[in-house]
């Protein structure tokens with residue numbers, strides 16, 4: 001059974017984490033969530049790598065997760081917010097449980113969450129929407145904190161998380 005690294009990434013952050021894990025897992029197959037083939041019998045364990053999209057898993061990952069059956073699954077996500085906050089960890093747990101339960105007979109082996117640089121276009125849109133185009137200090141601080149992630153340590157931590165889940 002080949003390990004499957006299944007990825008959804010809009011601006012590239014999650015892709016960095018997924019590539020880092022794929023490089024360290026012997027025989028791993030790296031694939032975009034949208035490219036999942038019909039026959040999944042040769043795959044397992046499965047890593048779902050996705051980003052926080054308006055408080056949800058992205059649509060392409062939700063669609064792929066529905067098709068998994070009888071797999072051991074670990075979930076890896078990036079988000080703009082602070083990943084150590086309780087509400088972020090609760091989001092990660094809930095979203096991962098929902099993805100794993102969307103298919104049949106899957107088991108959630110673990111989760112990993114780290115911060116990811118926020119698309120400057122999104123920041124600009126939010127400033128326009130909520131602040132008459134003016135930057136908001138709290139939002140600006142969040143953006144700055146996320147700016148350098150994912151970094152090398154995030155990638156190492158994700159590899160460690162995979163090992164903890166699947167050995």
Ligand SMILES: Cc1cc2nc3c(=O)[nH]c(=O)nc-3n(C[C@H](O)[C@H](O)[C@H](O)COP(=O)(O)O)c2cc1C
Nearest residue numbers: 009010011012013014051052054055078080081116
């Ligand atoms: C349309 C959009 C919606 C987002 N919604 C959230 C959100 O609800 N909460 C959050 O913490 N980050 C949010 N983010 C930030 C992303 O989750 C974060 O930058 C992530 O690392 C992007 O991953 P990617 O580069 O793999 O696409 C959003 C980003 C975009 C572009």
